Amino acid sequence: MPVEYREEFDALERACQERWERARASAAPVRPQGRKFYCLEMLPYPSGRLHMGHVRNYAIGDAVARFNRMRGFQVLHPMGWDSFGLPAENAAIKHGIHPARWTNENIAAMAAQLRRLGLSYDWEREIAAHRPEYYRWNQWFFLKMLERDLAYRSRRWVNWCSSCRTVLANEQVEAGRCWRCDSLVGRKELEQWFLRITRYAEELDAELDRLPGWPERVRAMQRNWIGKSQGALVRFPILDGPGQARAGALEVFTTRLDTIFGATFCVVAPGHPILASLPDGSPEKARVRAFEERAARRDVSRAGAEPEEKEGVDTGLRAQNPFSRERVPIWVANFVLMEYGTGAIMAVPAHDERDHEFARKYALPIRTVVVPPGSGQAAAAPQPAMVEDGVLVDSGEASGRTSAEARLILLRRGEEGGFATGTVRYRILDWGISRQRYWGTPIPVLYCDGCGVVPVPEADLPVVLPEDAPLTGEGGSPLAQVASFVNAPCPRCRRPARRETDTMDTFFDSSWYFYRYCDPRNDKAAFDPAIVGGWLPIDLYVGGITHATMHLIYCRFFAKVLRDIGLLERGEPIRNLLCQGMVLKGGTAMSKSKGNIVDPDDMVRRYGADTTRLFTLFAAPPEKDLEWNEKGVEGCFRFLEKIWRLVMPRASTLAAMALPAPRDGAEEPRLAALRRKVHQTIERVSVDVQKRLHLNTPVAAIMELLNATQEFERSATPKDGPYLKEACVTMALLLHPFAPHISEALWSALGGQGSVAEQPWPGADAGWLKEEQAEVVVQVNGRLRGRLVVPASLPEAEVLERARGDARLGALLAGRPVRKTIYLPGKLLNIVLE
RNA sequence: GCGAAAGUGGCGGAACUGGCAGACGCGCCGGACUUAGGAUCCGGUGGGGAAACCCAUGAGGGUUCGAAUCCCUCCUUUCGCACCA
Known part of the structure; x- marks a missing residue:
């Protein structure tokens, strides 16, 4: 009685892992020769325990790494630790453990968990941010x-x-x-x-358009974060203020220079320097100061929350609109931000919702200067604000022009007059890196x-x-x-x-670690640019969407800095980015507080690493959220049991046989069908992993092949052995990226030499991909009415003849003139009747 | 409000460039083997209908011989941003 998979998987997986480690199966060369593939998963924080999100992340990366190794690429697939940071320090405060000890113990525990999963990391390149030999380069x-x-x-x-x-x-x-x-x-x-980082804002923004391998939503988030906007700086000369006339000007930033003739007041942010010029002791100063204090207090807890009620006070200062020469008041209000633009705006209540709301509240004038194209002169103030572009009215020389034209005309005039400048502003702020903490660089x-x-x-x-x-x-x-x-x-x-x-x-630590992996023990430099040049860019970076704006902007910034220092060739380190979805249980993310955590160790103990990995790959496409389902895990385990039961009892017999010659079996339908399925599966798995980065459909395809092989085996005779062997060997090879341990066992049982990991990825034989007898779907007026099995190369006219000859189709077609037919050879015939 | 993605059986999902909707798995139903089955194997499984057929991919329209797929309008969900001038 052969050994059941259930009893065998644990010992089998451990033995494989030892063999791989002894053979340095996952070691990458110092410099890649030939085709290289840099496969990277986001650096984990060593919290002490792996969770399912990690397992999913690494199963995806490992499948791609193993696949590419078999395809003949030299694969760099490293792992390390983002080991500085708050939790270590919090643990020290709470439990009196030194952060270094806590961190090192956590790393040891998690590394053991990772090893038990059989992930093909080059552990010789392991790095940890908290080690001086790493952070010295920070x-x-x-x-x-x-x-x-x-x-x-x-x-x-x-x-x-x-x-x-x-x-x-x-x-x-x-x-x-x-x-x-x-x-x-x-x-x-x-x-x-x-x-x-703002020095690189323009490049960080512009290059987003040249990252086709990144998900659109990540690019959108970064674009939003960088917040580029094209506009103009306009200087409003200060005419007078409380008590005295004064010199100077208020500079505002606007993206709507076309509306400037509608600017009926200006607003500055609390804390704006111009407020300091108010004379001490004046009622205006007292009023403004009181307002600023109120605003500052509220600011503390409201950052990022719902916008609050707009409030402001008149500063008593008066400025001149340099275009209309109109005298306008300067207010201070809570809806203008000191951090953005110049901290001062021109308010155009007719054409800006915020200004409109404020003007209504304080009864400030509202003047329409833009009307929808095609409408005449607008008399009344719009309600609500008309914020779209349109055609200008009451705007001097720009009247009658479109908004877009007016922006150019007015900017030119402002530049000639020395009171306006075209400019670009960014929302992104410089990156504050100081932390009042111990456990960091x-x-x-x-x-x-x-x-x-x-x-x-x-x-x-x-x-x-x-x-x-x-x-x-x-x-x-x-x-x-x-x-x-x-x-x-x-x-x-x-x-x-x-x-x-x-x-x-x-x-800071995680902004450059993937260069260090290329040259991890260098003690003369952070890395050798020549070595890094051979491995970069990262061909696939897999991680969570949570890092879309922080880590993934910082590391792009670093790349540009290092390029300008001369250490890198390119300013974009990541070619393809895959943001995997979360692992959910009961519709929400697993968390301690919800008590819905599935422990990876527990899964590995009960089902093994292969099953655990297989389920995370099979249950959903990588970028979607994955709902954990124990029954689904059992389904994956059953799949491995079935393949085990199919192969193992016959393995020694099959091992002694040769594989069939390339065209053998072509005449016998049973044999041809199996061989066709084998080659179609090879093709599907290869294309889906390589071109589409889908890992659930390849697993499904291998399951189909198993079902077909089982059915074949039931009626097989001894002379069918070579065909059965071909199917089994193919499954062992195809399974390797997804369930590497069992694939090794199947491979060697079937007489394979060495490790599966060293075998070339199988190629699909084009001759077997083509169906010789094609099933042609016959439609009448676009509706499915029948199927015909015909030679794939049969001409259209003959297919039509056979359709007429078919009992059911013939009845439908009889006596009705055919207007036209659409024929896809070997696939579909659509007969359109009058 | 702005931006992005997504709506397909009881569930997770498949369907590559417009060409057999529902692969594969879970669940469910039936059967076999069994003292028993929550093990294993076999068969079935979108809805309606006796059948021919009809209906069906969030809703409604359109393009097309043909639409889950393309276009328009709307609805819902998730995510990100949100007084950014």
């Missing part, structure tokens, strides 16, 4: 950016999470709440290090009373994170309390200086 990149004025220090209002006691990037604030702990985000003013600068900000010399890198910082969760940066770290001589003057005590945002 520091080196930071120094390079400092040299190029891409890193700078600035005092700025930042998002402050009082629970995590740290600064958050805008991207880390979701609807006014901390992306990790979900508590309300406040504001605080701090000296921060920034990276000048120390920022390599010192502060010297004599020399100011002094970078740590390259030769002194890495600035190593001290081990003994007090982690209490209170106070500012833990490093500030480590005297032996803080106090260091100034590299320039040698006098006592203080080290920077903030650490880097961990997105």
Whole structure:
């Protein structure tokens, strides 16, 4: 009695994994020769336990990696750890475990889980962000950016999470709440290090159009985030204010210069510098100050929430519309943002909803200057605002022109007059990277009373994170309390200086790790550009959609910086991006709080790695959410059991046989049908994985082949052996990307030499893909009326004759003139009657 | 509101360039083997109809010999952005 799969899978999978490891089956060469494929999955945070989202992510990547290895590519498929960050520090505060120990133990546990899944990583390239030999290059990149004025220090209002006691990037604030702990985000003013990502805003935006291998929604999200908008800066001279006349001008940004003759007032944001010019002691100043204080208070908890009621006060300042020469009031109001544009706007209530709402509330004038094309002069103010482009009225020389023309005409005039400039603005802000945290990369600068900000010399890198910082969760940066770290001589003057005590945002770590994988043990440089040049770009990057705007913008920014430094050839590191869907249970994401977690270890114990992986691939296409279904898992397990039961009892017999010659069996329908199915399956699996990146349909195709082979086997005689063998061997090969362990067992049982992983991917024989006897679908007036089995090459006229000869079809066609026919050879005949 | 994606059996999903709707799996129904079956194997399974046929891919229209697929209008869901001037 042969061994059942149920009893065998665990030992079998472990044995395979040991063999692969011993044989270094997944090791990539230093430099690829010939065709290369860089297959990458997003760097995980070592939380300590794998979840199903990880398993799905890695099963997808591994299927693609194994497939391409068999296709003869040299595949780089690495894995590592995004091992700096808050949870390690929180664990230290809560349980008194040192972050390093916690992190290392978690890495060991998760690496063991990954190994048990049989993922084909080149573990010799493993990296971890918290190791000095890695983060030293963070520091080196930071120094390079400092040299190029891409890193700078600035005092700025930042998002402050009082629970995590740290600064958050805008991207880390979701609807006014901390992306990790979900508590309300406040504001605080701090000296921060920034990276000048805005210098690359234009390129980051423009190149989105040249990333055809990226999902449209990710590109849309990035476009939105970068927020490019074309417009003009217009200077409104200040005419007078409370108590006195004054010089100067208010600069506003607008994308609707065509509406400028309708600008009946200006609005500045709270905190706008012009407000400081109000004379102390004036009632206007008091009014404005009171308003600003109210606005600032509200700002703290409302960031990202619903827009609030528009409010403002008249500053008493008056400016002149440089186009219409009209005198307009300047207001301060809560709906204008200091962070965007110039922090000041011209308000055109007739043609902007927000301005309209504000003007109604405070009874400010509303003047129509754009009307829909074809309508005459509009007298009354539109209600609500008419925001679309149209034709201008009451706008001087631009009257009668379209909005688009008017924008050009007015801009030219403004430029000639010296009061307007065409410009482009971006919503994206510079990337604040300072974190008041311990478990991160120390920022390599010192502060010297004599020399100011002094970078740590390259030769002194890495600035190593001290081990003994007090982690209490209170106070500012833990490093500030480590005297032996803080106090260091100034590299320039040698006098006592203080080290920077903030650490880097961990997105810095993950912005360049995929270069390091190419050259992971280099201790002279972050990487050798020649080696990286051979492997990049990443041919497939698989990860969650959650990183669409943060990680995936930062790493594009890094690529451009590294290109400009001369380390990279290209500024876009990722050719194809696959954002896999979430793994759900009961319609929602698995989470501890919902108690709906499915434990990967548990699945592997009960069904094995192959089944667990197979289910995550089979149940849904990669980019869609996947609903976990235990019955579906059992279905996948049954599939592997069936193939096992088909092959194993016959394996030794089949192993002794030869495969059939290329055209053998062509005359006998049973044999031909099986061979055709074999080759059609090869074709389907190959095309779906390679061209469409669909992994559920290839699995389904192999299941079909199994069903066909089982049926064939039931009526098989000993002389059918070679054909049965061909089907079984093909299944063993095709299955390898999806269920690699069982494929090895089937392969060697069938007499295969070496590992399946080393076999060339089977090619479909074109001769078997063509059906010789084709089933032609016959339609009458576009409706399905019958089928005919005919030789595939039969001419149209004869197919029509046979249709007439068919009892049922003949009856339908009899006596009715044919207007025309449409014939797809071997597939379909549509007979259109009068 | 703006942007993106998606609506197909009881469920997950398939249908590549417009050409047999529902592959494959789950579930369900029936049968075989069995002391038993929640194991295994075989058969069936969109709806209506005795049948010929008819109806059916969110709704309605259109293009076409032919539409799940293309076009228009609308509805719903998910995601992202949201006072960005």
